[in-house]
Structure formats: structure tokens, C-alpha cells
Amino acid sequence: MRKLQILGFLCVWALICLGSCFAYPRAKTSYVNDFVFPTEDEHVIPPWQQYSNEHSSQSRDLKLAKCTDFQLDNASGNARLIFISYKKVEDPLQSLKKALVEELNLPELVVSLQVVRSGKNRLVFELPSALDALFTLNSYCNRYRDRNDLTYEIISVLK
Structure with missing residues (x-):
């Protein structure tokens, strides 16, 4: 009986x-070959570039490319430029004059500039010669290469 038990x-x-x-079967083990590599067509932003500030190197390169857009065909004609302030300003003309005198070291242009159109934070102004516009853009671009924290932008306008 004991043996039967x-x-x-x-x-x-x-x-x-x-x-x-x-x-309860065992779970199938997953191996490394289950990983799918992204294709080369997809552009994945690396984590260290995802949280960059607003002045990234790509936008800086695009803004510097705008500096080369100015073409000097006739040095004697008037040239128009746009001043855009990224800060809230009461008078964009005063901000432009301050930028020309203090930052770009072009105080002689302050008396010769003429305002064509004025907006809230933007100003279209005209300089008496295209050489002055070229010097202004050149000074701005050189200054922009040195600093990444500019609060304004100067770009050329085609008439």
C-alpha cells in the first residue's frame, strides 16, 4: 500500500x-538580429543637437549666406537694406543708429541713411551709395561671425 501511495x-x-x-511555455528569447537599423535616407538628429538654442550653426550659416547675396553692380546708386530687431524696441531707427555707431563702427552712415518704410520691429532704410551698403553688410557679417547672440539682423533688398 505504501508503494502504491x-x-x-x-x-x-x-x-x-x-x-x-x-x-506556461517559456517566452521566446529575442536576439540582436531583431533590431532594425535606420535607413540612410532618414535624417536622425543626434541627442546633443536636439536641444540647441535658437542660434544653431545651421541657422547661422543660412544668415551668413544672406550676406553674400548683395551684388554690387553700380556703386553710385542708392542701396536699400532691412534692419530687423528681435527685441521689442520702441523706435527701430534708434536701434539701427545704435547698432551702426556702437557695434558696427560706422558712425558716418548715421547722418546719411534715409528711412523708406518703418514697422514695429523692422525698418527699410536707404544708403546713398551701394558701397556704404556693402560696408554695412560686411561689418555686420564680420561681427556676426564673432558673436552668436546678436539681437538684430541686416539683410539686403533688391529694388
Whole structure:
């Protein structure tokens, strides 16, 4: 009787083990070949470039490319430029004069500039010669290469 009882327990234990193998199968292990590499067509921004400030190198390069857009065909004619202030200013003309005198070191242009159109933070102004406009853009571009925190922009206008 004792041997039958032990045999019965072994059979029950074997059935439980056998049943648990089918009831709870092992999870399939995943290997490295499950990873999908991104295609070369997709441009993924690296994490160290995702949280850059508003003056990123790409936007700086685009702004510097605007400096080369000015074409000097006739040095005697008037040239128009746009001054855009990124700060809130009461008078964009005063901000332009301050930028010309203090930052760009072109105080002689302050008396010769004429305002064509004025807006809230932007100003279209005219200089008496295209050479003056070229000097202004050149000074702005050289200054912009030195600093990345400018609060204004000067770009050329085609008439």
C-alpha cells in the first residue's frame, strides 16, 4: 500500500510537471538580429543637437549666406537694406543708429541713411551709395561671425 501511495504521488507530480510545461511555455528569447537599423535616407538628429538654442550653426550659416547675396553692380546708386530687431524696441531707427555707431563702427552712415518704410520691429532704410551698403553688410557679417547672440539682423533688398 505504501508503494502504491508513493507511485500515485509520483504520477500526480509527473502530470503536474507535464501540464505546466504546456500551460506556461517559456517566452521566446529575442536576439540582436531583431533590431532594425535606420535607413540612410532618414535624417536622425543626434541627442546633443536636439536641444540647441535658437542660434544653431545651421541657422547661422543660412544668415551668413544672406550676406553674400548683395551684388554690387553700380556703386553710385542708392542701396536699400532691412534692419530687423528681435527685441521689442520702441523706435527701430534708434536701434539701427545704435547698432551702426556702437557695434558696427560706422558712425558716418548715421547722418546719411534715409528711412523708406518703418514697422514695429523692422525698418527699410536707404544708403546713398551701394558701397556704404556693402560696408554695412560686411561689418555686420564680420561681427556676426564673432558673436552668436546678436539681437538684430541686416539683410539686403533688391529694388
